[in-house]
Amino acid sequence: MRKGEQITGAAREELAREMKQQYEAGRSIRAIAEAYGRSYGFVHRVLTETEVSLRGRGGERPRRHRGTAAHAGR
Incomplete structure (x- = not known):
């Protein structure tokens, strides 16, 4: 399979099954690509x-800390 080559029919079905x-099994979309x-x-x-069923985005999400400007009025 060459990069950018169109994949159709049985070859695409097999590729889809593998992916x-x-x-x-836990591999990311980027790693598969x-x-x-x-x-x-x-x-x-x-x-x-x-x-x-696609997983949500990974990685740590930023947290808001108490005492920041956003919480100053509370």
């Missing part, structure tokens, strides 16, 4: 087509 399996030489959008679209 779904990897995603469900890099491994296959595809874009994030392509992998996201393929996973959506397989009706996989």
